[in-house]
Amino acid sequence: MKRFSRLLCMFVSTTAIMGATSYSAQAEEFLVKDQKSFEEIVKELEPGDVVKLANGKWEDFEVLFTGAGEKDKPIRLTAETSGEVFLTGQSNLRIAGNYLEVSGLVFKDGYTPTSEVISFRQNSKNLANNSRVTEVVIDNYNQPERQEVDFWVMMYGKNNRFDHNHIVGKRNKGVTMAVRLNTEDSQENNHLIDHNYFGPRQILGSNGGETLRIGTSHYSRTDSLTVVENNYFDRCDGELEIISNKSGRNVFRNNTFFQSRGTLTMRHGNNNLVENNVFFGNGADHTGGIRVINAGQTIQNNYMEGLKGTRFGGAFVVMNGVPNGPINRYDPVKDAVIKNNSLINSDNVQFGAGSDEERTAVPSDSVFESNLIFNEDGRDVFTVYDDMSGIDFTKNVLGSMDPPDFTTGFSRARLKMERAENGLMYPQSEISAGVSRDLSVTQKNQTGVSWYPKAEPVIAFGSGETIAVTPEEGSLTSAVETAKAGDIISLSPGDYVVRKFLKIDKPLTFQAEGEVNLTFERTTLFEILNGGGLQIQGLNFSGKSAPDNAGNSVIRTSPYSMLENYRLEIMDTNFTEMNVNHSFNIISVSKGTFADNIAIRNSSFKDVTGAILKLDKETDDYGTYNAEYLTILNSDFESVQGSIVDYYRGGTDESTFGPHFNLKNSSLTNVGSGKRNKTDSSLYLQGVQVTNISNNTFDGVEPFLIKHTVGEPKTKIFKNTFKDTPAPVVVELNSGLEPTALITDNEGLNR
Ligand code: CA
Numbered sequence: 001m002k003r004f005s006r007l008l009c010m011f012v013s014t015t016a017i018m019g020a021t022s023y024s025a026q027a028e029e030f031l032v033k034d035q036k037s038f039e040e041i042v043k044e045l046e047p048g049d050v051v052k053l054a055n056g057k058w059e060d061f062e063v064l065f066t067g068a069g070e071k072d073k074p075i076r077l078t079a080e081t082s083g084e085v086f087l088t089g090q091s092n093l094r095i096a097g098n099y100l101e102v103s104g105l106v107f108k109d110g111y112t113p114t115s116e117v118i119s120f121r122q123n124s125k126n127l128a129n130n131s132r133v134t135e136v137v138i139d140n141y142n143q144p145e146r147q148e149v150d151f152w153v154m155m156y157g158k159n160n161r162f163d164h165n166h167i168v169g170k171r172n173k174g175v176t177m178a179v180r181l182n183t184e185d186s187q188e189n190n191h192l193i194d195h196n197y198f199g200p201r202q203i204l205g206s207n208g209g210e211t212l213r214i215g216t217s218h219y220s221r222t223d224s225l226t227v228v229e230n231n232y233f234d235r236c237d238g239e240l241e242i243i244s245n246k247s248g249r250n251v252f253r254n255n256t257f258f259q260s261r262g263t264l265t266m267r268h269g270n271n272n273l274v275e276n277n278v279f280f281g282n283g284a285d286h287t288g289g290i291r292v293i294n295a296g297q298t299i300q301n302n303y304m305e306g307l308k309g310t311r312f313g314g315a316f317v318v319m320n321g322v323p324n325g326p327i328n329r330y331d332p333v334k335d336a337v338i339k340n341n342s343l344i345n346s347d348n349v350q351f352g353a354g355s356d357e358e359r360t361a362v363p364s365d366s367v368f369e370s371n372l373i374f375n376e377d378g379r380d381v382f383t384v385y386d387d388m389s390g391i392d393f394t395k396n397v398l399g400s401m402d403p404p405d406f407t408t409g410f411s412r413a414r415l416k417m418e419r420a421e422n423g424l425m426y427p428q429s430e431i432s433a434g435v436s437r438d439l440s441v442t443q444k445n446q447t448g449v450s451w452y453p454k455a456e457p458v459i460a461f462g463s464g465e466t467i468a469v470t471p472e473e474g475s476l477t478s479a480v481e482t483a484k485a486g487d488i489i490s491l492s493p494g495d496y497v498v499r500k501f502l503k504i505d506k507p508l509t510f511q512a513e514g515e516v517n518l519t520f521e522r523t524t525l526f527e528i529l530n531g532g533g534l535q536i537q538g539l540n541f542s543g544k545s546a547p548d549n550a551g552n553s554v555i556r557t558s559p560y561s562m563l564e565n566y567r568l569e570i571m572d573t574n575f576t577e578m579n580v581n582h583s584f585n586i587i588s589v590s591k592g593t594f595a596d597n598i599a600i601r602n603s604s605f606k607d608v609t610g611a612i613l614k615l616d617k618e619t620d621d622y623g624t625y626n627a628e629y630l631t632i633l634n635s636d637f638e639s640v641q642g643s644i645v646d647y648y649r650g651g652t653d654e655s656t657f658g659p660h661f662n663l664k665n666s667s668l669t670n671v672g673s674g675k676r677n678k679t680d681s682s683l684y685l686q687g688v689q690v691t692n693i694s695n696n697t698f699d700g701v702e703p704f705l706i707k708h709t710v711g712e713p714k715t716k717i718f719k720n721t722f723k724d725t726p727a728p729v730v731v732e733l734n735s736g737l738e739p740t741a742l743i744t745d746n747e748g749l750n751r
Contacts, residue, residue: 027073031080035061042066047073053105055084061091062113064122069099071130079104082135083451096122100131106452108139115174117141117152120160127157127185133165135449140169145561146592147624149208153177157185161192166448168199169457170238171563173208176201179226181219181247191226197448200235200457202565203261205594206624207655209238211260215247217328220268223248230254232447235457237261239655240286240313245269252277256442261657263288263313268331271296278424278441279315281307281346286657288313289346291353293321295334299341303424303435307346311712313657314348316341318366320359320386330354332361336391339369342434344417344425345376351406352386364390372434374399374415374425382406397433459485461509461535461569468513471496483508491516497545502526507533507567519545524588526555533567543578550581551610553588561592565628568598578608582676585610585642591617595627604636609674611642615659616684623653625687631662638667640682641674643702649687652710652734660690672702681705681729691715691741697723704728706741715741722748 027048032038035058041051047070069075075097079085082104087093090113095102107117117138120128138152151174152167162177170176176198181187198211211233214226224247233255236242242260243252246268257264257279266272274290274297281287281304288309290299307315321332343349352362368391375381378400393409399417403410415427422441426434444454464486469475471494479489485506493514499521517540518525525541528534534555546552554575555568568587578584586605589595598613605612618624630645637644649659663683672682683704685691689711693704703726706715717728727749730741743749 038063045075047075047099050076050078052078052080053085055080057086057088058091059089061087063087063091063093065093065095065100065102066122066126067097067100069097069101071099074099074101074132076101076103078102082449083137092116093118094122095120095128095131095133096126098129098131100128102133103135106137106139107141108137111141111143112150115150116154117150119154119156121156124183128160129157130159131157132161132163134161134163135165137166137449137452138168139166139452140171142170142563143172144563146172146204146563146594147206147561148172149174151175151178155179155189155191158189159191160189161194163192163194163196164447164449165196166199166452166454167196170201173204173206175208175210175213175244176238177212179214179224179247181215181222181224187219187222188225193226193228194230195447196231197444197454198231198233198236199454201238202457203594203596203628203658204238205628205656205658206622207239207653209655210241210244211236211238212242213244213246214250215245215269217246217268220246220327221248221270223271224269225249227251227253228255230442230446231256232442232444233257233260234444234454235259240657241265241267241655245272248272254440254442256280256444258444259284259287261286261288261309261313263291263309263317265291266293266297268294268327270294272298274299275301276439277302278439279304279307281305281309283308286310286313289315289343291317291319292333292336292338293319294331296336297333298337300337300339301435301439302341303344303439304342304346305344305425310348311350312353314350314353315343315346315381317348317350317353318363318391320352320355321361322359323361330359333363334365336363336366338367339371340433340435341371342424343371343373343381345374347381348383349373349381350383350385351388351391352384355385362386362388362390366391368393368396368409370395370433372397372399372427372431373401374417375401380404395433397431399427458567459507461507461533461567462486462488464488466490468492470494473497473499476502480504480508491539495519497521498525503529504532504534505529506531507535509535509537510539512538516540517542519543521545521547523547523549523551524553524556527558528555528566528568529558530562531564535569536571536573538572540574540576542576543580543584546580546584548581551583551585552578552581553585553610554578555586556588557590557593559590561590562594565594565596567596570600570603572601573603575603575605576607578610581609583610583642584608585612585614587613589615589617589626593626597629598627598631599629600632600635602634604638605640606638608640608642611644611646612637612640613645613647616646616648618648619650621650623649623651623656625649625656625659628658629660632666633662633664635666636669637671638669640671642677643672643679643682643684644668646679646684647686647688649709651687654710657689659688661685661688662692663696664692665695667697667699668701669699670701677702679705689713693717693720695719697721698725699723701725706730708732708740709734713740717741717743718745720746722746
């Protein structure tokens, strides 16, 4: 009777025989066209049934997919056509029951109204088991506010599989995907996470940007038994942990990490296996490999090439631990087996990392065997922070590098390397160290889905068309409106007066074709909005027509939080007469905005009543900040009342690599002495992690004020000339250590 009642439903039902051997194996297929129909049919589904969502947009659809399928007869939820069913607006998916399978859906153009987009449970009592999510896309499905936390995929229950999914563009705070072990029903779970495409994740600029986390510190001494294999991590740059393993007996196998900042971190949990993974850093900043913590870890046959990460983010890092520490601290490394890994042209191999007054437990009962470490330039890549006698080093081979002096077990060999068909570098002559010849590298096109493009995350400046403009009124405004991402707005010579904000909501280049002078009549000229990016080449800006108000700026970001990181490049450009009133800044940013990169080259700044860059709006002290890289080269600053940069990252969080600051080949003359300059400095850096100030001239400039907070901030000030300028002031705010800044080889400094 039940089957009959189902046929009375208004759904399109096509009966199909699945598995002809069993009389009762009659399965049905339903095509639903609205949410209500879905909710009704779900209650009726029987093993083997398929419910399909009709092609098109499903807005604000909180899908609850429950049922009891059977082994080999799962109940399936899928799309009428894979890739043509879009869950938009405030949609999400919960799966609870047994033997359920979901496929073919795309989440985009919206965000979850709850804390999860896909959850393997209905609520804390009703979990999914033996269920699968495959060929599902989550694309830029972000909360509008970047500090609002959510998770895109949360696995609960047991024996679930998450495979061949395409997960790209998480921009707000929160781990992209996590496995939870919070009840017994989710522990020793045997989940399989395989063949997923974890596409680019931009720098978050705070903690909470991990791509995958398994467990939490609270349940970290519990076994998870999750297998993570054949996934592709493409530029997963969120924070310093790409993967944060926080439970026991997991397997990470045959994954490819392509140019991803951070490491596979064995943060908590024992007896995990990490093997056959491939890391390509491509020489990019902060690309790392594997960080080893805890007991019983096996790390074998992993390949790491071109990794430039430092400190905890190095290519290979073995940590010191806390003896008998609480569950949330670093447990000591014990019984580690580290063998047959290849580290090729990678910068940092660290032993005993983190050694300090608390982390005193050195590795014990461990082996480091038959690893191959090859660096073309012959540089010593080892850093040893403590006693490593608890590791038995044996049969390791070094190419063109002398054995380190802290131990034996390394031999130097003259190796010729060549790239094999699998894309990896091997010595021409057969040796027993390093990864096996048959290591098969997971390729991008073997992961995710075939029907959804793996698009590039950013559009390069100047990659589009050129739009020519002349100085008549409104020409720039209309050019900005019609331009597409990557276009170049080419300004013919003349004087331009801009009467409106130029709202930049895509990457655009403004390029002068000769002498181009711009004035503007609003409080700002360029406003970078979400999705925007700005490149300026060869223009002359004057602030003389700006309103007679305090606090003008030439460039500012949206006053609201911006999900998408932006880029700002200024070249061969002059700024003058920024002095109609006080506190006229060149660049002002808002809280909740983040620049991947700000670069100023060959430019000049004269008569400015405010600061050049105000990157100081993240004052909550949560470890957030406003820009990852700030680089100033070959530029001159004269008569600037504020500081050239006010760069602030507060708090004690250590999950980010930045901020970075570089000032080179530039001159500062009469900078920082305005009475409204609250920093009393010409350069204010707080919590900046990497600072290089070299080959500059400072003349009549207020002192630099540099405050080191957490991490091991690296500040170098060298080969500068100081005239009538006090020495830089460097303060260690939290560590209580001696100042660590390297201030050397400068002229005119009395220190
Ligand atoms: Ca983290």
